[in-house]
Amino acid sequence: MSKGTVVLAYSGGLDTSCILVWLKEQGYDVITFLANIGQDEDFEAARKKAESLGAKKVFIEDLRAEFVEDFIWPAVQANAVYEDRYLLGTAVARPCIARRQVEIARSEGAQFVSHGATGKGNDQIRFELTCYALYPEVKAPWSMDANLMHIRWVALSHAPGDLYLMTKNPEDSPNVPDVLELEFRNGVPVKVTNVKEGKSKDSPLDIFSYLNEIGGKHGVGRIDIVENRFIGMKSRGIYETPGGTILLQAHLDMETFTVDKEVRRIKQGLGIKFSELVYNGFWYSPECDFVRFCIAKSQEKVEGKVQLSVFKGQVYILGRESPKSLYNEELVSMDVQGDYNPCDASGFIRINAVRLREHHRLQGFSGSDQV
């Protein structure tokens, strides 16, 4: 008799295959689920393997469009960067995959979900928090044995050669830049054009894929960092985020061009908070909903075009234009005075200095005030 049905996030690799077998041995029915979020994978081979190992049902689904629109775009709006450097690529993938896995579990009447993420990593946390948030009654069976086996394989499967899959080595990248024009509306890209080739893309998935292609070709977005995991350990991470890096630079530029200085400052704090929440697995939480909502509001005027060149691992902003910019050439120009009275600047400075001068006066002060 079955102990119940498990929906397993299945990769086709050794780890999750082992978990599949182990779950069946324990008496569970196993449904495998493999999400296509753009990774380089032989999906048909994975399907056959799952079936051959006894999966009761096999789901292989293309989530790429919703991954870009529902998860990557909000991260772009937020300028999401964890600890000043990590662009959160895998962190935003996890809730996307788990959301669909929970939907399958519900529709298939499965009481359990499982996955191959290990006990010390962030991915286990991200996966399980999403499942609990969206399907509070769910259980996640977990086996020390399976986990330990898995652990050993991970250790063996360390890639001995080049770790980078998406990006060329900048030293081997083209000697001629690509020049792109990225158009934004509401803080998300709506079109990318290769200026020299005249080629353009305008669906979210096409835009993001094209940016990955161009960024990859020029070796953009490689980092080798030490990061602080949610559970408090430091760990080394080697990441490549070619398209994300181009988008971050372009979005930062358009945002600073169009958003009010003080709104941007408050939004910067919310973006840092958003990045921590996403890194820690709290995409589906009241606070992350709230922060995303506020950030989206701040992006209403982030509209316009950014021109940039991509070359040897770098992204160079060349210029920008916007129908909603707060940039006022006349005001900033030194030839035109307009409403701006240089004398006001002196007043502004002297008032700002009142406190500084008082502070100076009190160094060495010996009397006593009473109020």
Place this chain on the structure above:
Amino acid sequence: MSKGTVVLAYSGGLDTSCILVWLKEQGYDVITFLANIGQDEDFEAARKKAESLGAKKVFIEDLRAEFVEDFIWPAVQANAVYEDRYLLGTAVARPCIARRQVEIARSEGAQFVSHGATGKGNDQIRFELTCYALYPEVKAPWSMDANLMHIRWVALSHAPGDLYLMTKNPEDSPNVPDVLELEFRNGVPVKVTNVKEGKSKDSPLDIFSYLNEIGGKHGVGRIDIVENRFIGMKSRGIYETPGGTILLQAHLDMETFTVDKEVRRIKQGLGIKFSELVYNGFWYSPECDFVRFCIAKSQEKVEGKVQLSVFKGQVYILGRESPKSLYNEELVSMDVQGDYNPCDASGFIRINAVRLREHHRLQGFSGSDQV
């Protein structure tokens, strides 16, 4: 009869020469002061020009070492970046120059200081706030006429050709990277070594100059941005910060490697505050003193070596080592369990999920709680 003595921050250029003449015409005695903070300038020509225009006294002083140690190093500790992109090069120079100018004013018995910064820019504010903070009784004479003249010249003096002085165009930069090792103590660099050449530098000024040289050679640190000035206008800025960019990347890496996660998070907020204060001209203020003090405390364990390669406008971190790192290879390794019990992770996740599940439960809840 003299109206008093003015110490004028003099550059030798058309603007401040004009101010010098105008101040003399108004009846002031003028002492000129020209600080060497590493700019490319013919200091002797400037001296002669000042004398020929009637300066009562001419000070030309090499502030490079104190500029690096007292102003750039604290900015390195802070990872100081304004609005996510600008590395504050000129913003940190201003208080350094004004500090010395005020000392001269005091020792020469001058009641006035003056400068050539314009009414709409940040530099006027930075200059004058520093002067008021350090010499509260000082006056800064300012003339609309002089200002307007100046303005026109500035407009005329726009560089028609290449704007960049310190950095090579990355397209023309060497096809072979330089590999550097930077050693930090207390969050500031104490030594830089060119790994291939074996060459090293260990005084602050030598280290910083060498990083400028290597960064410049590889086209590192060029940005073209729109920024928000203190007074609220947006303006375009084109900056090059070769050495600063290398230091920022290296310091970020060493800091994340050695500083506790939560300390770093709090310090990150202080660093953003520091950057705003410095951008806005408040280097000499009680709050900037306080923030610098706290940031310095956070840097006590930022000690170790970072290896990096500089190539085609980019800085790539290659590795790091530290006697004070919190990185625990055994703990992070998946083969060794040590104190870490995978079962704990499940408890950790389930407790973190308590709130998320309650939140889900309440969507669509219709009863009423009373306490």
Place this chain on the structure above:
Amino acid sequence: MSKGTVVLAYSGGLDTSCILVWLKEQGYDVITFLANIGQDEDFEAARKKAESLGAKKVFIEDLRAEFVEDFIWPAVQANAVYEDRYLLGTAVARPCIARRQVEIARSEGAQFVSHGATGKGNDQIRFELTCYALYPEVKAPWSMDANLMHIRWVALSHAPGDLYLMTKNPEDSPNVPDVLELEFRNGVPVKVTNVKEGKSKDSPLDIFSYLNEIGGKHGVGRIDIVENRFIGMKSRGIYETPGGTILLQAHLDMETFTVDKEVRRIKQGLGIKFSELVYNGFWYSPECDFVRFCIAKSQEKVEGKVQLSVFKGQVYILGRESPKSLYNEELVSMDVQGDYNPCDASGFIRINAVRLREHHRLQGFSGSDQV
């Protein structure tokens, strides 16, 4: 010939009467505007005085309802408190008055506005920033002479007797508490009931007036503080905010009862920002619009009833109930285990301790890590 028309914020007192006369002497046509925001004033006497001093037109308008709904309610949602103590009473009144004054100026074709607030206070800033924000072309004529005269009178007009107008001395207040029930929806009060008397109010103005009455009767909301003005000076302020103090306590209670912990934490930061903006006169600014928008979002679930007693200057929360509370008596109760597994708490704690134990391990550590 007239120099143009000025709309003067007129109080009927000596200061603004003097400004009225001075403006006429300078050749302006003067329209006076007196807003009723609940202060104790003889409005008809003020009308006659303005007319007798030559006002071309006299506006006296009851803004009480919009003051409560548009300005006080958002402050209640924000738990607005400046520097931990000041409830921003006058700070929220200023934009309300200036908004209407600007509307009058526009509809009457006046190019100028004026007021009696002094040069060192916050009220001048609040008044003028609002006018510039809503009517950028406006001018505000200002006279040193008028100002100085005004200043002297202010000095003379210091109230010699009891400073407090709205609140009884707690020592003389009733020896029996009033017990109120306040009902909230979307974070603002929709009804107040005096539990013993059965009396209730349900329009915003009636609710707020009644809370002022009850609070005043019991001596609630008196403070004597030193505060930091926008321009950097410290000044003493003596305030009484009876209704506002009751609302703050009740709202805090309902908010903590109904809003998710982490949402509340982020909102707390936004509330502090809101308070600073309002204090400094930036009610009408892009950032204050943004912050109000975000705060309003956070209040969607702040719904329910708070019971409280008002007695001898204090507000005591007696209990609360809500249809949207996240309070789960079963979960919190120690008899019922439900989903909560005490073993999870140990895991949660041990994971939180990983970082603390590593930190301890490294005190006195002498090896070197390399990654």
Place this chain on the structure above:
Amino acid sequence: MSKGTVVLAYSGGLDTSCILVWLKEQGYDVITFLANIGQDEDFEAARKKAESLGAKKVFIEDLRAEFVEDFIWPAVQANAVYEDRYLLGTAVARPCIARRQVEIARSEGAQFVSHGATGKGNDQIRFELTCYALYPEVKAPWSMDANLMHIRWVALSHAPGDLYLMTKNPEDSPNVPDVLELEFRNGVPVKVTNVKEGKSKDSPLDIFSYLNEIGGKHGVGRIDIVENRFIGMKSRGIYETPGGTILLQAHLDMETFTVDKEVRRIKQGLGIKFSELVYNGFWYSPECDFVRFCIAKSQEKVEGKVQLSVFKGQVYILGRESPKSLYNEELVSMDVQGDYNPCDASGFIRINAVRLREHHRLQGFSGSDQV
């Protein structure tokens, strides 16, 4: 044969007595530890009970002075308040007790510590995090059975009558206020004087005990709140903090009087962080060390005397004086102009309005900017 030695935080009550017996049954040697932190307890009775139940050794220690100096004083400096209302009384006691318990465990060679705090409360977390932080190798044995028993007793032991032990009901409190003068140095109280009686105290423990006495006599510091526990649940808390409430009000006043506005603002954020850390049990953590260090720095000028009256549950600030105040009566007075030029205020306001007017201009703007 013994399984090892446990140091048990023992209260003499039913819960911890049960744990003592259970630990012995499991084969542990048990050392009991009872800390006197000012609670009303029959310490000798507890000693006899522990001995009669088989404790191998009994420690009863007076930690009151170190509790006040090492734990309460830093909380006073921080204005520590959790979620705007809770003054963290029990939260600061926990690390004080656990610190000593760990010292005993080390000196007695005990490998284990135990306590009677339950699985859902904050106190278990605070206790265990402190132990792990200070004695990373320690183990904390925990029994579901013991816990469940304990749980039931707790349910039975609910105080049926008045919950408040330290404070009088304000309705029954004296009809005459006490007037106190509190003197601060470095942000902590160094002396309290009862102005009418002339009585004064000047050791930390005496000062705090006296404030508890006076506050209690007048019914100060009772709150009935819902709070968010670390683990995410909301729970009701009823607290009384008479001395702490007086100190919070007095310290807030002295701090605002003496500390620079912007320093105070940054410190306010650090104080909120401190409060969360302490509430969550992270007193002994790198980040709490860091925050305490920074806060202490901000308190260097918090020196002077505050006069206040305590009456019917309220604390009223009457006045303050300080040798280090930034309050400048001349500057703030409207009769004296000094360095302050009213014209500067206009410039200050107009510059602050530049951004607001631009924002207004752009509402409805249709052109396009390009840079």
